[in-house]
Amino acid sequence: MPEVHDPLTDPAPAHDLRAVLRIRAFRRLWIAFGLSSLGDWIGLLALTAMAKSLAGDDYQAANFAIGGVLFLRVLPALVMGPVAGWVADRLDRRWTMILGDLIRAAFFVSIPIVGTLTWVLVATVLIEIVSLVWGPAKDASVPNLVPRHRLEAANQLSLITTYGTALPAAVIFTAITLVSRWAGDFAIDLAVYVNAATFVVSALAIVSVAEIGRAVHDHEEHPTLWRTMVEGWSYVTSTPLVRGLVVGISGAFAAGAVVIGLGRTYVEDLKAGDPGYGVLFGAVFGGLALGMGFAPRLFSGLSRRRLFAAGLVGSGICLAALALIQQIEIATMIAILLGFCAGASWVCGYTLLGLEVPDAVRGRTFAFVQSAVRTVLAVTLAIAPFAAGAIGRNTWTIGGRSVSYNGAATTMLIAAVLAGVIGVIAWRQMDDRPGVPFWRDVRRSFGKTPGVYPTTGLFIAMEGGDGAGKSTQSALLVEWLKEQGQQVLLTREPGATELGKTLRGIVLDPATGDISHRAEALLYAADKAEHVDSVIKPALKAGAVVITDRYVDSALAYQGSGRDLDLSDVERVNRWATDDLRPNLTILLDLPPKSGLDRFAGRDRIEAQSHDFHVRVRNAFLELAAAEPQHYLILDATQDREELAAQIRARLQPMLPKVN
């Protein structure tokens, strides 16, 4: 693909992943990185399989060998993570990556040639150490290749690629082992060679990215792992919600890790061999990707906290089913479901952490979570196979029938119970909708219709807390749109119609006092119904750009989450009221509630609600946006007016109706 555009002026929105890939240098680095990740996963599968076969037929020895490989994979990161970053900062990044790839390729080639278990283990550690320097060199060069506003999308792409390549790796591994089954152990050797080849190709790809250049030495301090852990720990332990989240996220990881750690012997017990292992591994990671990608959208009406805890309990149930149902085809289905549940929890946990942890400690908290997850991963990967080996193969004779029950399945069952217990504890600590039965929530949140998006004109909603700057930005936007020759209508809720004015008087006048929350929701909904029918729809039909200052999201946030109403009830009422007409784009001006309310002095009936109420409202807005990112532009409203206006214009430019 030739470089036909300037990445700085690419009009695509900042979160558009394809726009990052249009940047040639980044695209090449990404290809190299994708290949290395793919190679890494194939290598992991091949080395565990090799460790097993080198350990011989002894169940215990095989489990110990696999546990050893997996544990040694994560050990260097634990011990040397921060040091590796420091080293990477002092070397030429491009050469670090090229040599890193070549060295890893050489180590992988050496493994089948030497062919001893000791060398498998030693080489695993050495390869991992090289990877540890390679990773930060790559991460640090990305900001030099992409413009600032695309950095987040670039990071997201890196993350997706790191975990996403596990699935094709599993497919390739399975294919190699199936095709060359007749070749015995050579199949595994072949997988290791394929893996080495991916590193060589990756090195070649990096040779062509001259832009990476020499590391600009910065003096930014890298906090030690120890300090990160201590600071994160003190914040996490003193905040119940965050404590629940961290324990839960670690639990979700541990559930996945148990399957990976025990998978090799588990499939052996089911007589499914190497191809079976590849399939099971791919199933867990495929499910994980599905859960991360689709669960929040699939259950968009379910509170994130509930989805988080439900995912954990679900992982536990799947793990138990996996232990009890000893049949490879069914086990594969369950493994997908298990990955899905763990992925749903993981992504909700991360979103919630992002929402609930204040700016000042967020960096440290995330660093703590990363370290905690690595530790849990290392411990689980190491302990699970050892526990399985220690339990061994058991056969009991009950009533004349012999029942065999093996260490791998027993250990999974124990882990299942632990995951379930953690899920229930997380549920208890975090449930934000006590009294509303879970299944009713699920039923209502599932399988919603997608809503109606206008095809003539353009419908834009401004949303955000009180004082976020919606009126200011709406006015600036109207001015710009008119300059572009657009027909524009600026309107607002509540109070844009005659009926609306009366309703606005009632809902906002402090003299109204406390009214039933359902009545309040219905008054706002009545204002919307009149607004949509008599103002918004006719203007859109005439081809205008309609900007509304507040719309349905305000009702979902203020009445659905601020008040103690059922979010899905509020949603249904509002869908009905608006004929399910949705904005083509919602601009969310995000601001901590206090900053917004400090911008002015008077308080109407809603603004006078408690601080907690406004925090719930803010989080609800962010969750709505996170569930459907393609229809949202989230802006940090602490920026100055002009900066905000420029970002809004950049996002809207490609969406505007054609002017004759």
Ligand SMILES: Nc1ncnc2c1ncn2[C@@H]1O[C@H](COP(=O)(O)OP(=O)(O)O)[C@@H](O)[C@H]1O
């Ligand atoms: N980006 C900004 N930075 C600082 N103050 C702002 C900004 N945008 C608006 N304001 C001020 O904040 C107050 C609330 O802005 P307004 O646009 O009325 O918010 P909203 O319509 O969301 O309630 C006004 O006094 C406005 O001048």
Ligand SMILES: Cc1cn([C@H]2C[C@H](O)[C@@H](COP(=O)(O)OP(=O)(O)O)O2)c(=O)[nH]c1=O
């Ligand atoms: C549209 C809408 C607004 N509201 C609230 C949010 C605001 O506090 C108030 C509208 O007040 P308004 O003064 O128009 O908004 P702002 O303070 O942002 O300029 O009504 C709801 O609770 N539900 C809704 O559906």
